[in-house]
Amino acid sequence: MAIRTEHEFTVLYLAHYDDVLRFVRRRAHEPAVDDIIAETFMTAWRRRTDLPDDVRPWLFVTARQLLRNATRGQNRQDALSVKIGTSEARHGDIDADTWLDLIAAWRSLPADDQEVLSLTVWENLSQADAATVVGCTRAAFSMRLTRARRRLADLIAVADPSTTLAFAAL
Amino acid sequence: MTDNIATLLVQLDAAPDTGLSQRDSDRRDRLLGQILASTPIVSAPSVARPARRQRQAVRLGWASFGIGTALVGAAAFGAVVVLPHLANTTRGTSDATAAGPLATAQLASWTGTPRTLASGTDLATQAGSWCTTNLGSANGGQGNAEVTNADARGQVASMLYSRAGLLYYCVSGGDGTGLWEVVDQRAETGSVAASGILLDTAGSHGDGAAGLSYGVGFAGPDVAKIVLHEPGLPAIVATVQDGLWTAWWPTPGDSAHGGPSGTITITTKDGAAHTVSAATVYPTD
Numbered sequence: 001m002a003i004r005t006e007h008e009f010t011v012l013y014l015a016h017y018d019d020v021l022r023f024v025r026r027r028a029h030e031p032a033v034d035d036i037i038a039e040t041f042m043t044a045w046r047r048r049t050d051l052p053d054d055v056r057p058w059l060f061v062t063a064r065q066l067l068r069n070a071t072r073g074q075n076r077q078d079a080l081s082v083k084i085g086t087s088e089a090r091h092g093d094i095d096a097d098t099w100l101d102l103i104a105a106w107r108s109l110p111a112d113d114q115e116v117l118s119l120t121v122w123e124n125l126s127q128a129d130a131a132t133v134v135g136c137t138r139a140a141f142s143m144r145l146t147r148a149r150r151r152l153a154d155l156i157a158v159a160d161p162s163t164t165l166a167f168a169a170l
Numbered sequence: 171m172t173d174n175i176a177t178l179l180v181q182l183d184a185a186p187d188t189g190l191s192q193r194d195s196d197r198r199d200r201l202l203g204q205i206l207a208s209t210p211i212v213s214a215p216s217v218a219r220p221a222r223r224q225r226q227a228v229r230l231g232w233a234s235f236g237i238g239t240a241l242v243g244a245a246a247f248g249a250v251v252v253l254p255h256l257a258n259t260t261r262g263t264s265d266a267t268a269a270g271p272l273a274t275a276q277l278a279s280w281t282g283t284p285r286t287l288a289s290g291t292d293l294a295t296q297a298g299s300w301c302t303t304n305l306g307s308a309n310g311g312q313g314n315a316e317v318t319n320a321d322a323r324g325q326v327a328s329m330l331y332s333r334a335g336l337l338y339y340c341v342s343g344g345d346g347t348g349l350w351e352v353v354d355q356r357a358e359t360g361s362v363a364a365s366g367i368l369l370d371t372a373g374s375h376g377d378g379a380a381g382l383s384y385g386v387g388f389a390g391p392d393v394a395k396i397v398l399h400e401p402g403l404p405a406i407v408a409t410v411q412d413g414l415w416t417a418w419w420p421t422p423g424d425s426a427h428g429g430p431s432g433t434i435t436i437t438t439k440d441g442a443a444h445t446v447s448a449a450t451v452y453p454t455d
Binding site for chain 2: 006009010013014017018021022023025026034037038041042045046082083084085098102103106117120121122124125126127128129137138139142143145146149150153157
């Protein structure tokens, strides 16, 4: 996709700003969000003549790289931890204990597991696009996703063995 | 992707799709102005204001993409029924529990050969409703949905569900159980041979007696039928429509491999059949 006019870039920007903002907010400290967003789209603008046709994964790759650069001094891991919302609003049929178990399990999950789960659950990416974002093959991503699901389920089961049965019955 | 746990994860989203606040909108518009002012395109036409109308136009463009609504009938009732071990519900014994997106009774009703998911039946209505509700909470998207590759294996329906520019593989027992995952809408040009298939998305959910695996992929234009052969299971006839194929099967115990792991027999429209290793249909990119 070659962006030839400011209007074309504006259309792309408006179509993806919200998605990229939420991607960054899930992973960055709030004070850093604006800078990451700005640099992501500035990079897209600089490279407007050779953007891929499907630009959404590319924007996530770019934002992820900027996030990793920003956090490298604090945290040397390659994967990015993904934040979760802990607001009061929650589904009516989930009891408070289950909710807390889920939050605790997520926070115990390795960052790379958080990342593959979040890309498919929250970013709504296909496995192919999610694999592009984390830089692995689709087959490898599929395996990583399966293992991440299993580890999360195991963590929840450890927190409360009865919870596993509750999930099964939902 | 989701199973019941991931369905709950949707609600843990730290940045749900609730639309931009006025503050976010102001920042967005200010940043766009800064970017465009950084190195303007001299010969470009006048810059359109980042008005909401433009954003809506883009979204409408996505929503207008459709993949057709005709349903392909699969084979008849009466296929072999696999009976996985019933879940032991003893508390606190991790190897005796079974947790997954479908109930073990639903998995026990699974058939290798799917039947048509008849419109208007309880299963079609309830499973469709489950998909609509859960995909809605996942992406906040609304609008008309289009369904293809709809089938039923025992008490469980599966379908490809298209809405708001995204295509989902959705599997539901229609009673509050199910899973979904975003899948690609089309293969890259030239990546699928006329008589070949390609796997796009695969995975496994659940554990113990509640384990299941699935595969979704692309089929070349000459492909008429796809049958997966997984160890310990009867032949799994995939549902093929509009160049896309879908299949799911129970994988109790430790038999899950995150997708197809045996062989696959592909029959073309001229009646010729060839069998390939499942490993060869995984994308290598």
